[in-house]
Amino acid sequence: MPTALQTPVPDPPAPRPAVGVACRGIEKEFGSGETRTRVLHGIDVDIGCGALTLLVGPSGCGKTTLISIIAGLLDPTAGDVSLFGTPQSQLRGNRRVDFRARNVGFVFQQYNLLPSLTAAENVAVPLLVARQPRKRAIEKAADVLDAVGLGSRLKAFPNQLSGGQQQRVAIARALVHEPRLLVCDEPTAALDSSSGQTVMELLKSVAVHPERTVIVVTHDSRVLQFGDRLLEMADGRIVLDTIPPSHP
């Protein structure tokens, strides 16, 4: 495996906990007054490093809300999330944004690649966000694209790539800055079976690392075999915490 993906850069001083994500009493409500809706009901869960954790459940059960809170995109109504020993409630404004930029990678259902950037340029975006020089960022992006099997499509634009290839570019983009938390939202939902398998194999082989926590939200029962741990949600609660049925 190329070195570009092997060594996530941790925040220097903090000791490395085995637990990457610790959720304590997470509640989330939307709306106010009579329209107030509670989406999450006191979620307590620890998610460790070095494993691929699947988060499953029916639509509307709160999966997306939970990963949004874990990734620092939403504030919980109550409770707190600790990422690698750093409570998110202690981070506000730009400090939280900077923390997210350094430590969290995202893979989206619809890829969200910028259509006017080439594959290499898209992958370089998180490095540009971290204010790395463009030339160096694109060089590193090229290395990571090579690692996900797209070394020959560096200059292809998203509309010149298949759905599976676009998702591989998105995975490369999520990993290029070596985040300690990788959050994937339905990464195979827009793909055919074969491409979905390829993407999950890629996530399993490239993303999972002893110092990285990987959470994959999915509806796709075909990918359950790739998980090391399965968290099932229903009505805003985690109702099952187990090892996936076909886990080797």
Place this chain on the structure above:
Amino acid sequence: MNWVAWKMLNGDTAKYLGAVFGVAFGVLLITQQASIFVGLMSRTANPLRDVREARVWVTDRHQQNADEIEPISDGAVHRIRGVEGMDWAVRLYKGVARARRPDGIFRQVILLGIDDHTFVGAPRTILMGDLADLRRPSAVFIDKAGHESLWPGEPLQLGREIEMNERRAVIVGICETSAPFQSFPVVVATYTGATRFIARERKQLSFVVGAPVAGVTPAEACRRIKAATGFEALTYDQFVWQTINYYMANTGIPVNFGITIVLGFIVGAAIAGQTFYLFTLENLRHFGALKAMGVNNRRLIGMVLLQAAVIGAIGYSLGVGMAVAFFEISGRVLPDLRGINIPWQVAIGTAGVVVAIITFASLMSLRRVLLLEPAVVFRG
């Protein structure tokens, strides 16, 4: 991230060009109409500008502009010369006459009568003929645009005859003059010659023009002339602005041009604003992804402002370029638009308008971007 913003903008060519041409069209409309307006208003004072030697203009005390003239008596020039502090003073006639070709075709013309001896107020650019020939009997100069108006399609030619007030005039010279407000041909004769071409009135002198001696300002000379003679005496600048202000206050020109300029602003702001807003809306998903990836609001604002600034700068350059091309071409093809160009004040003013349009468009877009929850990226 500025580079990413630039690439995002260029990636959607249709919207990019739509916004750019929205601004460019607005700029063209505003620049062109404002320049014509300024040019027209400036033309009202062109008869004064062509008499470059004159620092002091003396007229009837009820006169309001350089075109509606209440004649004063010929002897006024001697009284002005006698005012302490005046260096020199001469007569100047300006009026309207009917110039008729031998075949009966006629045009209303502006008739200028310059001092017989000093030729103060004579045209500076002589295309054909010799100014000294003006002293010959019945001799006149005509401006080039006037010649083309009276003899359209024919080459410039000396020796042609016209008739004014049933008196024969011979064209001995062709000159350039600053375009007058009324777009009439300009015919120049000596003062004595000019008074022969007009219906006889008891008073015929339009203006006494002159200059004070060194050490006396024109304003002071005017004050002394007023006190000594009772005539209205104005400095060159005062008379220019009095004339321009008269036309501003007493014609519908400012309102008509003002409406078009406002329309240009509205059209520019609407097209550019809406297109840019739609561009931002369609990219909200990507802005959301960037937010999720750690781009803070300050950098997002910078990205949107950069995109808006690029659209504004290119749109402004294109619009002004098109306006320059318009005046370059129309100045050659349409004599009525000759001499009208884009004043630097209009160029700067239009730039200010573009900044306003772009600011408006940016604010509309930024509101959506700043209120965007980054979690929106998870909503497929």
